[in-house]
Amino acid sequence: MSGPAISVPSNVQPYSYSPEFAEILPNDFSVSKCTYRSISLRDKFPQMNLAQIHERLRLEIARRIDRGLLTGTLLARQTGLQPSHISNFLHRKRKLSLAAVDRILAAQTLSLEDLLPNRPSRNEEAASDTLRGRIDHVPLVSQAVAANSPGVPLGSSPEMIALPAGILDQLRPRRTVIRRDWQRFMAVRVTPAQSLPMAPVLVPHAIVVIDRHYNSLVPHRYSHPNLYAVSTAGTLAFRYVSFEADHLILRPHALEHPVEILLLSSSQSPSNLIVGRVCVCISEL
Numbered sequence: 688m689s690g691p692a693i694s695v696p697s698n699v700q701p702y703s704y705s706p707e708f709a710e711i712l713p714n715d716f717s718v719s720k721c722t723y724r725s726i727s728l729r730d731k732f733p734q735m736n737l738a739q740i741h742e743r744l745r746l747e748i749a750r751r752i753d754r755g756l757l758t759g760t761l762l763a764r765q766t767g768l769q770p771s772h773i774s775n776f777l778h779r780k781r782k783l784s785l786a787a788v789d790r791i792l793a794a795q796t797l798s799l800e801d802l803l804p805n806r807p808s809r810n811e812e813a814a815s816d817t818l819r820g821r822i823d824h825v826p827l828v829s830q831a832v833a834a835n836s837p838g839v840p841l842g843s844s845p846e847m848i849a850l851p852a853g854i855l856d857q858l859r860p861r862r863t864v865i866r867r868d869w870q871r872f873m874a875v876r877v878t879p880a881q882s883l884p885m886a887p888v889l890v891p892h893a894i895v896v897i898d899r900h901y902n903s904l905v906p907h908r909y910s911h912p913n914l915y916a917v918s919t920a921g922t923l924a925f926r927y928v929s930f931e932a933d934h935l936i937l938r939p940h941a942l943e944h945p946v947e948i949l950l951l952s953s954s955q956s957p958s959n960l961i962v963g964r965v966c967v968c969i970s971e972l
Contacts, residue, residue, distance in 0.1 A: 740788075740799070740802055741782060741783065741788065743802040743803075744788060744791065744792070744797070744802055745776060745777060745779070747795075747797065747801070747802065748762065748776075748777065748791065748795070749777055751795070752777075754823065754855060754856055756823065756824075756825070756855075756870070756871060756872055757795070757870065757871075758867075758868050758869075758870065758871075759773045759774055759777065760868040761837060761838040761868060761869075761870050762791065762794065762795075764837070764838060764841070765794035765795075765838060765839070765841065766787070766790040766791055766794050767790065768787055768790065768791075772787070796824065796847060822849045822850060822851060822852055823849075823850045823851075823852050823853075823854070823855060824847040824848065824849055824850070825847065825848045825850060825855075825872045825873065825874045825896050826839050826845040826846070826847055826848070826870075826873055826874065827845055827846040827847070827848050827874045827875070827876070827894065828845050828873050828874070828875060829875070830875050830922060830923045832873070833873045833875050833897055833899070833916070833923070833962060833963075834916075834918045834923060834962050835918075837868060837869045837870065838869070838870040839870065839873075848874045848894060848896070848969070850896070850967065854967065855872060855896075855898075855966070855967075858898055858901070858907075858966055859901075859907065860898070860900035860901055861900070861901050861902070861903035861905055862899075862900040862901065862902055862903070862958075863902060863956075863958045866899060866900055866902065866958075869899050869900070870899070871898060871899055871900045872896055872897070872898060872899070872966075873896070873897055873899060874894050874895065874896045874897070874967075875894070875895060875897065875916070875923065876892060876893070876894050877889050877890075877891065877892065877893045877894070877895055877925065878891070878892075879891035879892070881922075881923065881924065881925055882925075883941065883944065884924075884925075884926065884939035884940065884941055884944040885914070885925050885926070885939060885940045885941065886940065886941050887940075888914065888940050888968075889925055889968065889970075890970045890971075892970070892971075893968055893969060893970035894968070894969040894970070895916070895925070895965045895967065895968050895969075896965070896966055896967035896968075896969075897916050897962060897963040897964070897965060897966070898963045898964045898965075898966045899962060899963035900963070901913075901963055901964035901966075902915075902957075902958040902961040902962070902963055902964075903958070904928060904929065904930055904957055904961075907964060907966075912927045913927070913928070913964050914926070914927060914964065914965040915927070915928045915961050915962070915963070915964055915965065916961075916962040916963055916964075916965060917935070917937060917949075917960050917961055917962065918960050918961075918962050919937075919947075919949060919960065923962065924937055924947070925965065926938055926939060926947070927939075927940070928957070928961065930957045933950060933951050934948050934949065934950055934951065935948070935949040935951060935957055935960055936948055936949075937949065
């Protein structure tokens with residue numbers, strides 16, 4: 688049975704809420720005071736209570752973790768919440784306060800509309816998320832962030848690159864342990880100088896998505912060499928890579944450009960310099 692009605696503007700469908708949320712819902716709560724105020728629901732969406740919204744947020748965060756777009760540790764760092772709270776939330780052991788829900792929504796650039804179910808047709812009910820037109824978002828960051836940061840820095844608002852849902856799902860990770868808590872996918876823009884050695888594979892100003900959980904030299908597809916982003920001289924180089932006798936060998940696609948050889952110290956391995964495998968390239972025709 689629903690609790691007392693929430694005060695809302697006349698053009699917004701009221702929410703009901705489950706009694707299990709009563710301890711975290713202030714007496715003077717209204718839609719105008721939190722993220723849930725953002726859209727009118729009268730004709731577009733069915734009525735939902737806060738327990739359902741909480742569960743749909745949990746499922747969306749779990750989906751992003753499963754796809755390698757997020758980790759629990761990274762989400763805790765982005766929101767300032769304790770990792771144990773995130774873990775309890777994901778395992779249905781504890782509910783979040785409204786303030787914590789708002790932090791997660793803001794950190795993951797989610798809105799209420801992203802959590803509400805559409806009214807599917809009979810055909811759509813049997814369709815997958817991909818066929819329904821859902822998309823995944825990858826942050827477009829600086830090359831320094833992609834090379835050195837576990838996640839998007841707090842307080843930054845990067846542009847988000849939209850990719851069809853499922854395009855990243857089939858990519859196998861091959862990472863070192865130290866990358867376990869790193870955000871898996873980040874996108875960067877390739878400069879004209881960086882694109883020349885890999886022309887025509889890369890073109891100036893192309894946007895590439897880097898799989899930072901793939902810093903192994905094992906081929907992703909045995910018929911094609913991996914294209915890697917490698918950290919060198921304070922920037923990124925995009926090359927085919929091999930390793931021989933303590934040397935990381937960076938090979939261009941364009942034969943008129945030289946091969947580069949990086950000597951590794953006794954404490955370094957190739958994965959220390961390999962930022963990740965380029966898995967998607969977006970460029971203008």
